[in-house]
Amino acid sequence: MSNLKVKEQIDALVKELNEHTYNYYVLAMPTIADYEFDQKLEKLAGLEKEYPELADPNSPTQKVGGDITKNFITVKHKWPMLSxxxxxxxxxxxxxxxxxxxxxxxxxxxxxxLKFDGLSISLTYENGKLISAVTRGDGSQGDDVTSNIKTIHTIPHQLKGKEIPALFEIRGEVFMHRAAFERLNKEREELGEIAYANPRNFAAGTVKMQDSKEVAKRPLDCFLYALYSEKKLFKTHWESLQTVKKWGFNVCEHTRLSSDIEDVFSFIAYWEENRFKLGYDIDGIVIKVNNYAQQHELGFTAKSPRWAISYKYKAAEVQTILEKVTYQVGRTGAVTPVANLKPVLLAGTTVKRATLHNADEIARLGLCENDTVFVEKGGEIIPKIIRVNEALRSANPIPIKYITACPICATTLIRKEGEVAFYCPNDEGCAPQIVGKIQHFIGRKAMNIDGLGDETIEAFYQRGLVSHISDLYFLHDKADELKKIERFGEKSIENMLKGIEDSKQMPFEKVLFGLGIRYVGETVAKKLARGVKNIDNLAKASLEELTAIDEIGVRIAESIREYFSKPEHLRQIELLKAKGLKFEIIETEIISLSDKLAEKTFVISGVFEKYSREELKELIEQNGGKILSSISAKLDFLVAGANMGPSKLEKATKLNIPLLSEEELIEMIG
Structure with a gap:
């Protein structure tokens, strides 16, 4: 194939994958299956490996993360990041x-x-290449978060264009779109995690994560708005914004050049009314003098420039009546209080409900029945109560007390030490938990069963057709009952039954995620599947064996032990096994290279420079060695990389187990 044809293929794949990424992460509206996306990404990676000279520096393959950062390096800003x-x-x-x-x-x-509600960042480019990304910090110095920032799809690694300066900084704001925030928070809640309050907190927390691979999974975006360089490149700020767009930077389209203060007020008024129509949060407008020479003449105070100011919008806030507090039960049993309000118009929408998060929030607000409350929709997706108007409280207020029993099944609620949420432990007899677990099981990231949706599962449960995930695989025997369901014709039934049958081919990690074990998300399920090989090993694994698996902490391990302690869960797994679902990983054939490591056992931990952990595992097995899942007296060697867990190191030291570096292992193999 000619280089021209290859380049056309690469460019087409890059364009298509970037579009799919935007649809999935930003719009939360995927237009392609995960498997198909991965296949296209793999094809692109193959072409780039074979023709490295044709690779696009901004290829999606370059934004997957990989570095682990234990401690962020503090970097002094060349130009202070003033407020x-x-x-x-x-x-x-x-x-x-x-x-x-x-x-x-x-x-x-x-x-x-627009004044974006995100996290300020300063990017440095040398010869058109991104070399560092530093947070604002205290204004004079910040943290180097380059590895994490490189995963953001709208930040170019290599610039394209003419007359790009050899060295410059460009500043902007990292943020998260509301649709993506809602999707990710929903996933957190399904795993029993505490939801983030707003997109800004989520974005800020993500930028400071230690594992850039995890950062790459979170949909951050970035607008750039200020260029800094030693040489005077432009006469005006407006000119610089138009030029950096051509270099490949993401500059917000909602920017205006104004001739006087009245036009500025017009811009402010427009966005105060229309800001909630944007896909992201803003909290005001920034006004800057355009001409750089005039900026220089105006100068700075000790804290801020005299040539710029920000006009902050007040958080959208209204007063209404708290009519009652109700409680929602999620798939994991977490019970969330919701304030039901007298309907009121707020930020362009009618608000009837507001989140109360948990019991601690009710206590903090000191809520009483029929209180007059202030409701805010300032960086929040879901409105929240911010305070009570005590001047309008009744003479004999009745405090609202968080419930002690499940609102659905009346089971006494529990609250584990160190957690804020109360839970209903009756996961086999509480309707929302039962339905939620089955809906989770059929989902796209789990078993991906075509022809089934959340409403259908709800209808099946109401009719007594399903009460456990295993019941899905007995629906073939209930065709007559299925035909009685309104708007569920023969073709729909046929597609659904085919989807259920096809799901039996899903790999172990998908089945494991589909079981809905608390804290076992998609990534953790993959780690567990590789670590234990099959469901029987997982069911009998001790806390010690589980925490020895890469990235499995005590909380996850305890949740797994609790899950497998319940006879009903074990019975479900046996029924699913009998129906042909996959409960073990398919081991790839090991090509034997030598027996130099025969009868030797190894545990691999940490991050390595030359090889990934999977590659080291493969090398050990190819040379006759055996990989163990945990550190014990039977272990011969611990292959230790950077950032290895201290507990593993301590245990290996106590047992006098020899430590091997990456280089020493390769030397043993020869």
């Missing part, structure tokens, strides 16, 4: 305008920009 002066009213902004006019006259323009 802007804030104002919440028109008069303060007019006073700012008068100060500018007094200093530089009337011949100037403003640039108006």
């Amino acid at each position: 802007l002066g804030n104002t919440y009213n028109e008069q303060d902004l007019r006073d700012f305008d008068e100060r500018v006019k007094k200093a530089i006259g009337n011949d100037f323009e403003y640039v108006c920009e």
Whole structure:
């Protein structure tokens, strides 16, 4: 194949995969199956490996992460990242305008920009290549988070364009789109995790994660808005924004060049009304003097530039009546309180409900029955109660007490030490948990059963057709009953039964994730499947053996032990086994290279420079060695990389187990 044809293929794949990534992460509307996406990504990686000179520096294959950062390095900013002066009213902004006019006259323009509610970042490029990304920190120095920032799809690794300066910084805001935030929070709640309060917190927490592979799974975005360099490249800020767009940077389209303060007020008023129509959060407008020479003339105070100011919107807030508190039971049994409100218009939508998060939040607010409350929709997706108007409280208020029994099945709720949520432990007899578990099992990331949806599962449960996930595999025997369901014709039944049958081919890791064990998400299920090989090993594994598996902590291990301690769960697994579902991984054939490591046992832990853990495992097995899942007296060697868990190192030291570096292992193999 000619290089031209290969380049066309690579470019087409890059374009298509970037579009799919945007649809999935930002819009939360996937347009392609995960498997198909992975196949295309693999094909692209193969072409790039075979023709490295044709690879696109911004290829999706370059944004998957991989580095583990134990401690972030502190870096001093070349140009301080100063904060802007804030104002919440028109008069303060007019006073700012008068100060500018007094200093530089009337011949100037403003640039108006949206003030994004995210995390400030400074990117440094050398010869068109991204070399570092540093957080704002205290303004004079911040943390180097380059590995994590490189996973953001809208940040270019290599610039394209003409007359790009040899060295410069560009600053912007890392944020998360609301649709993606809602999707990820839903996933957290399904795993029994505490939901993040708003997209800003989620974005900030993600940027400071230690594993960039995990960062790559989270849909961050970034707008760039300020260029810094030693040489004066442009006369105006507006000119610089138009040029960096051409270099490949993501610049917000909602920016205006204004000739006077009245036009600035027009821009502010427009976005105060329309900000909730955006797919991301803003909390105000930034106003900057456009001309760089005039900026220089205006100068700085000790804390902020005199040529810029931010107008902050007040959080959208209304007052209404708390009519009652109800409780929702999730798939994992977590019970979440919800405030039911007298309907009120807030930020363009009618609000009837607000989240109360947990029992601690009810206590913090001091809520009483029929309280008048203030509700806010400021960086929150779901409105929340921020405080009570005690002046309007009744003379004899009745405090709201968090329930002690499940609102569905009346089982006494439990709250584990160190957790904020209360749970219903009756997972086999509580309707929302039963339905939720089956809906989770059929989901796209689990068994991906075509022809079945959440509403169908609800209908099946109401009719007594399913009450456990194993019941899905007995629906073939209930065709007559299925035909009685409204709008469920023969073709629909046929597609559904085929989807159920096809799901028997899903690999062990998908089945394991589908079981819905608390804290066992998609990634953890993969780690467990590789670590234990089959479901029987998992069921009998001790806490010690489980925590020896890479990235499996005590909390996850305890949840697994609790799951397999219940006879009903074991019975379900036996029924699913009998129906042909896969409960063990398919081992690939090991090609024998030598017997130099024969009868030797190894545990691999940490991060390595030359090989991945999987590659080291394969090398050991190819040379006759055996991989163990945990450290015990039977172990011959611990292959120790960087960032190895301290507990493993301590145990190996106590048992006098020799440590091997990556180089020493390779030397043993020869």
